[in-house]
Amino acid sequence: xSVATAAPTGNQASARRGLNTWDSPWLxxxxxxxxxxxxxxxxxxxxxxxxxxDTTRARVASAPLNLPPAWTNIDNPFxxxxxxxxxxxxxxxxxxxxxxxxxxxxxxxxIGLIAAGAxxxxxxxxxxxxxxxxxxxxxxVRTISDSxxxxxxxxxxxxxxxxxxxxxVVILALLLxxxxxxxxxxxLRAQVLSMRERGYVQMARLSGANTFSILFREMLPNMLPYxxxxxxxxxxxxxxxxxxxxxxxxxxxxxxTMGMTIYxxxxxxxxxxxxxxxxxxxxxxxxxxxxxxxxxxVGLDEIANPRLRGIREQ
Amino acid sequence: xxxxTLGYFLRRLGMWLLTIWIGATLIFTIPRLAPxxxxxxxxxxxxxxxxxxxxSADLIExxxxxxxxxxxxxxxxxxxxxxxxxxxxxxxxxNFPARVTDIIGRSLPWTLGMVSIATILSFCAGxxxxxxxxxxxxxxxxxxxxxxxxTFTSIPFFMFGILxxxxxxxxxxxxxxxxxxxxxxxxxxxxxxxxxxxxxxxLPVLSIVVTSMGFWALGMRGMMVTTDxxxxxxxxxxxGLRSRRIFWFYGIxxxxxxxxxxxALNLGAVAGGSLLVELIFGYPGLGYFLYQxxxxxxxxxxxxxxxxxxVGVATAVLILDLLYPMIDPxxxxxxxxx
Numbered sequence: 042x043s044v045a046t047a048a049p050t051g052n053q054a055s056a057r058r059g060l061n062t063w064d065s066p067w068l069x070x071x072x073x074x075x076x077x078x079x080x081x082x083x084x085x086x087x088x089x090x091x092x093x094x095d096t097t098r099a100r101v102a103s104a105p106l107n108l109p110p111a112w113t114n115i116d117n118p119f120x121x122x123x124x125x126x127x128x129x130x131x132x133x134x135x136x137x138x139x140x141x142x143x144x145x146x147x148x149x150x151x152i153g154l155i156a157a158g159a160x161x162x163x164x165x166x167x168x169x170x171x172x173x174x175x176x177x178x179x180x181x182v183r184t185i186s187d188s189x190x191x192x193x194x195x196x197x198x199x200x201x202x203x204x205x206x207x208x209x210v211v212i213l214a215l216l217l218x219x220x221x222x223x224x225x226x227x228x229l230r231a232q233v234l235s236m237r238e239r240g241y242v243q244m245a246r247l248s249g250a251n252t253f254s255i256l257f258r259e260m261l262p263n264m265l266p267y268x269x270x271x272x273x274x275x276x277x278x279x280x281x282x283x284x285x286x287x288x289x290x291x292x293x294x295x296x297x298t299m300g301m302t303i304y305x306x307x308x309x310x311x312x313x314x315x316x317x318x319x320x321x322x323x324x325x326x327x328x329x330x331x332x333x334x335x336x337x338x339v340g341l342d343e344i345a346n347p348r349l350r351g352i353r354e355q
Numbered sequence: 356x357x358x359x360t361l362g363y364f365l366r367r368l369g370m371w372l373l374t375i376w377i378g379a380t381l382i383f384t385i386p387r388l389a390p391x392x393x394x395x396x397x398x399x400x401x402x403x404x405x406x407x408x409x410x411s412a413d414l415i416e417x418x419x420x421x422x423x424x425x426x427x428x429x430x431x432x433x434x435x436x437x438x439x440x441x442x443x444x445x446x447x448x449x450n451f452p453a454r455v456t457d458i459i460g461r462s463l464p465w466t467l468g469m470v471s472i473a474t475i476l477s478f479c480a481g482x483x484x485x486x487x488x489x490x491x492x493x494x495x496x497x498x499x500x501x502x503x504x505x506t507f508t509s510i511p512f513f514m515f516g517i518l519x520x521x522x523x524x525x526x527x528x529x530x531x532x533x534x535x536x537x538x539x540x541x542x543x544x545x546x547x548x549x550x551x552x553x554x555x556x557x558l559p560v561l562s563i564v565v566t567s568m569g570f571w572a573l574g575m576r577g578m579m580v581t582t583d584x585x586x587x588x589x590x591x592x593x594x595g596l597r598s599r600r601i602f603w604f605y606g607i608x609x610x611x612x613x614x615x616x617x618x619a620l621n622l623g624a625v626a627g628g629s630l631l632v633e634l635i636f637g638y639p640g641l642g643y644f645l646y647q648x649x650x651x652x653x654x655x656x657x658x659x660x661x662x663x664x665x666v667g668v669a670t671a672v673l674i675l676d677l678l679y680p681m682i683d684p685x686x687x688x689x690x691x692x693x
Contacts, residue, residue, distance in 0.1 A: 195627030
């Protein structure tokens, strides 16, 4: 039951620190580390508009071909001389990979945020109504979300984008959202069911609060960490699907994205030609995005469930 | 142990049908909401290549009729559903005489084998790691090393696959980079073939296992921490049961059930991710042929493979659902509770 039985070490540590204003569960190391990784990626979007870097070089044929990154000294007649002008090197089509990174990495995050946000909105409405109204509506929502959740989103998206050429970024994000709502719906429904009979909800009901205010002013704040964990998980899932689609050459083609860079690299067998910086850059960028979101999810889980904090490594 | 009631079985079968129906409807509807249709697009591409095609309008009409794309949408929809029920997925557009079912029949065993082995391995390894991470009787040194195995969690399968290929296949040449078995190996039940299949399959399996096991480990860790606080664990300790017995038969046994539910819920995502793994490794499963179909704009094959994938995942979930009452003795399925 108590944290003390679960983990004596964790308890000692918190006793040593004592309870003060810095003891808020939101100051979770994993959560903050993940958050700052995501923030760095998002801030990269400012480099172009602020004039810190010439991001127009993300276009084809705007840079010398096949330059290795500036810090290397690769002596290969097929590649150019490393040039400090192009820190991360260039690809075989004359794109400056630094510019591609600065433009593309934040874009991948945007797609994920729009998709997961829209999915979360649907999830809040359906999950709350299912949990609170119950009856046939609950059965209906549960059945549909249980069956949609098992359909591989990536596969259906492949069909769609194979038929519909030149997917818009926003359309892609909304299509991803069509598969992102069952998770939050299930979670919220379960939470509403378990909270419905809690003391503070009973109290609010007794004091004459209406359903709407019980849902949004009493229950919702208590679910915030769960919601946030589910949201970051969904952002990650949406980026995963979008990147997969792009890596197949099926994503939006007008703006450079990380998945598209992988697609270009695979397409001309950069792997085989030893141009590791070409496929390495998008992978490193996406690993930072996914790891950041993952750390945020884990951190938020610990914020929501104090027991998980108990066995923290000491 | 509660037995499998007929009502439960029928309800799960209904879910299976519903999932497949929703999937089939999505594949049918969404492409039709978009402007243009595949046949026109294909003929346009032919025109681009050939310069000019006489009677292209007639050609489009004839092909539309051939592939069931004419007539009002409800007739198309009915015919489409009927052909799905008959598992008649039509002919490949790009390799015309080839039937879609034949292409799927050739590639499905490889996907099924690779993905199911990878999923089972990652599920078992991940759950064990997670359980040990939460188990206080495990030496702290080991408990602190275990999270290292989760480093690659949450990275897409196929990206880890690219890393594996570039190091283990191209740089150090320990494993082959492409294919399902070596050239010159006679397929059949001989040792050479089996070894070659294992040698080729190891990297794809590894790229799925390493990147997905952390998900199971974290879930299991959370469940184990909760289970550890239960009264029956204290009782088991007080009875003087051996630590190993408590771990397996009290801890893991009780933490396992939500994990099995999570497995059923995540199979779709695993199947989707494995498509790209097959592509990266040139592994001739569904994902590989799906990519070939995308390149050649072979719409019937794309639709057929995705449909089979939906059916496959739904069936795996159905099997898990039917096994569930057997591993969970507490739940009786008199009232539907998933």
